[in-house]
Amino acid sequence: MxxxxxxxxxxxxxxxxxxxxxxxxxxxxxxxxxxxxxxxxxxxxxxxxxxxxxxxxxxxxxxxxxxxxxxxxxxxxxxxxxxxxxxxxxxxxxxxxxxxxxxxxxxxxxxxxxxxxxxxxxxxxxxxxxxxxxxxxxxxxxxxxxxxxxxxxxxxxxxxxxxxxxxxxxxxxxxxxPSFPYRLLHMSVAAFLATALLVVASAAWHLLRGRDNAAIRKMMSMGLWLVLLVAPIQAVIGDFHGLNTLKYQPAKIAAMEGHWENKGEEGTPLILFGWPDMEREETRFKLEIPRLGGLILTHDWNGKVPGLKDFAPRDRPNSLVVFWSFRVMVGLGMLMIALGAWGAWLRWRGNLWRSRLFLRFALLMGPAGIVAMLAGWYTTEIGRQPWTIHGLLRTADAVSAHxxxxxxxxxxxxxxxxxxxxxxxxxxxxxxxxxxxxxxxxxxxxxxxxxxxxxxxxxxxxxxxxxxxxxxxxxxxx
Known part of the structure; x- marks a missing residue:
């Protein structure tokens, strides 16, 4: 069908x-x-x-x-x-x-x-x-x-x-x-961030419409403090989670990075954007920074991570989906950090409640926590494929006979x-x-x-x- x-x-x-x-x-x-x-x-x-x-x-x-x-x-x-x-x-x-x-x-x-x-x-x-x-x-x-x-x-x-x-x-x-503590922290903080952004966006909506009172200001203030505090913490947790994933699910990391093979002795580059092609076994139209991928993923300037070609084709996740869902999550996370920092600067300048540009940005960021969380789940679950239980049970063998x-x-x-x-x-x-x-x-x-x-x-x-x-x-x- x-x-x-x-x-x-x-x-x-x-x-x-x-x-x-x-x-x-x-x-x-x-x-x-x-x-x-x-x-x-x-x-x-x-x-x-x-x-x-x-x-x-x-x-x-x-x-x-x-x-x-x-x-x-x-x-x-x-x-x-x-x-x-x-x-x-x-x-x-x-x-x-x-x-x-x-x-x-x-x-x-x-x-x-x-x-x-x-x-x-x-x-x-x-x-x-x-x-x-x-x-x-x-x-x-x-x-x-x-x-x-x-x-x-x-x-x-x-x-x-x-x-x-x-x-x-x-x-x-x-x-x-092995992955439980990192994933529990990552999900819990994601829930707090998604809620904080919802609270902030709600306050911004009312402020943009001229409804300015103590309750609206208070919930925006509390939400922005939480974003300022936990958005950078989430990035650190994500880094530790990535190291854990590299150890236990290297094929997922290769798919997230759109990385197919290592060449020479140079560390793995970071592909910022591109179009992973599973049939041609390459990432097309890629924009990359030399060595940065290995540095982020291994904390070593000359670090290398396995490429998708190191795994049999039947054991490779769909890199196209995972590559972009991961970048949606990371990109929105960076915007969350920017929102918290911008809000702190405006608070210091005494202009937090009157900057309409900031309020519009805060309103647009309202669903960002939910979208980033869904993108993260798509990354981790689609990146686990073709396994339902990694290394034990393939998804094709787990489905009912419908x-x-x-x-x-x-x-x-x-x-x-x-x-x-x-x-x-x-x-x-x-x-x-x-x-x-x-x-x-x-x-x-x-x-x-x-x-x-x-x-x-x-x-x-x-x-x-x-x-x-x-x-x-x-x-x-x-």
């Missing part, structure tokens, strides 16, 4: 659904931690602005969390329907890891989420603060188990093959496999349903953001808060409060 094989359609279907899903958990991780910081700041300072921001972003968190749960259910079923050979071969490793996520992270989140969202006026300040912190902790624990499972597929350790199936023999090696027509029809259904359901949800989130934070929401004051008799918090009822006529005006200003 569509001129594609059943294997290609199965990969596209999984890639499509996981691309939708991963966005919601990432924003959930970032927002949960942001809400924890906001509530802690309010409890410490009793400044109303932190409370207003908490109520505003908790609505967005609630909707985003719900879409993450729904989209995640589909992923679990696909392992059995589309990738049954993979489940039979490695289910004894991946199954328990996903179960541990449910038993630890999901139960923790579910147990405290209701208190966090609906118990603001029902419990005391300490319990409510703990509930928010436990939800944030649960999101990070969830990421830990998922990354452990996925990292094991890249760098499998602690197993034996018995009767054609993987049997775990050392769970510490399974969980703490026909191309069946997979093509379900792929079309997924596309239609996902854009209808999650498109509506994302549109709803944008409508919430357009309203912006409101002062003293629900009649709260600086003295109000957990345990006080106030209007109950209703995070999913914001649609009735949206002022579509003029989003720059507060509620009721028609």
């Amino acid at each position: 569509f001129g594609l094989s059943a294997l290609e359609l199965a990969r596209i279907q999984f890639g499509f659904t996981i691309s939708f899903h991963i966005v919601f958990p990432a924003i959930t991780i970032g927002l949960a931690s942001y809400l924890t910081v906001l509530e802690a700041a309010w409890l410490r300072t009793r400044q109303q602005v932190y409370l207003d921001l908490y109520h505003f972003w908790s609505k967005i968190f609630a909707v985003n969390f719900g879409m993450g749960v729904v989209s995640g259910l589909v992923m679990a079923y696909q392992f059995g329907t589309n990738w049954s050979a993979f489940s039979q071969f490695a289910g004894s490793v991946t199954g328990p890891l996903l179960t541990y996520e449910v038993l630890t992270a999901f139960f923790l989140e579910a147990g405290f989420l209701g208190v966090m969202l609906f118990g603001w006026n029902k419990v005391g300040p300490a319990l409510h603060m703990m509930s928010t912190a436990m939800v944030a902790l649960g999101t990070l624990i969830s990421a830990t188990w998922i990354i452990a499972s996925n990292s094991w597929m890249h760098t499998p350790q602690g197993y034996e093959i018995v009767d054609g199936r993987v049997v775990p023999v050392d769970w510490l090696q399974v969980i703490f496999n 026909g191309a027509v069946q997979l093509g029809v379900t792929l079309v259904l997924f596309v239609v349903i996902y854009f209808a359901v999650f498109g509506t949800g994302i549109g709803y989130l944008f409508r919430l953001i357009r309203v912006g934070p409101k002062a003293h929401e629900g009649g709260r004051t600086e003295q109000g808060g957990p345990g006080h008799e106030r209007t109950p918090m209703r995070p999913l009822s914001a649609s009735s409060e949206l002022n579509i006529g003029d989003p720059s005006q507060p509620q009721g200003a028609q």
Whole structure:
């Protein structure tokens, strides 16, 4: 169907659904931690602005969390329907890891989420603060188990093959496999960056429309501080991750760099741009800097990395896709560093809130964190091909015995349903953001808060409060 094989359609279907899903958990991780910081700041300072921001972003968190749960259910079923050979071969490793996520992270989140969202006026300040912190902790624990499972597929350790199936023999090696710490840090920081950029872009949108108040300024300030701090840290983590990948998955590095072979004694060049041609076994139209690739990847001026020609054609990832997805990720990362530095300079000059050029740039950078995160996942997952479990199970051997027509029809259904359901949800989130934070929401004051008799918090009822006529005006200003 569509001129594609059943294997290609199965990969596209999984890639499509996981691309939708991963966005919601990432924003959930970032927002949960942001809400924890906001509530802690309010409890410490009793400044109303932190409370207003908490109520505003908790609505967005609630909707985003719900879409993450729904989209995640589909992923679990696909392992059995589309990738049954993979489940039979490695289910004894991946199954328990996903179960541990449910038993630890999901139960923790579910147990405290209701208190966090609906118990603001029902419990005391300490319990409510703990509930928010436990939800944030649960999101990070969830990421830990998922990354452990996925990292094991890249760098499998602690197993034996018995009767054609993987049997775990050392769970510490399974969980703490060689790529796990780098990938966990890289993904967690990516989630924080994506959320910070969303927060900054939201503030920039309101400032560009003349809505300048303490809450808008505060959330922009907090977001920019986080970008300034963690964007350079993410670059350092990425460097360590690259060294680890070079050691355990050198073919992926060769594909990312569009590097085919080493010539002479000179170090590997860095190809800035080009067009990797898998059939001609060369990168066409390339613009390269001598030795720089080897220096970055090995920290040695004369360093060399393996070329794609060092691997059999059947063992090579698709360099064209990986080459460009990697450059999209790196390019956006550099723009994030520039955004943080520019914001710090404007803050020092006292012109942060009035520079319309900067605000437009901040608004355009709003989706950059999500796009960079998706590009990073495409790089690491497509770069693992042709393996589902590196060195153990090929993707062609992991797929279920479905026909191309069946997979093509379900792929079309997924596309239609996902854009209808999650498109509506994302549109709803944008409508919430357009309203912006409101002062003293629900009649709260600086003295109000957990345990006080106030209007109950209703995070999913914001649609009735949206002022579509003029989003720059507060509620009721028609």
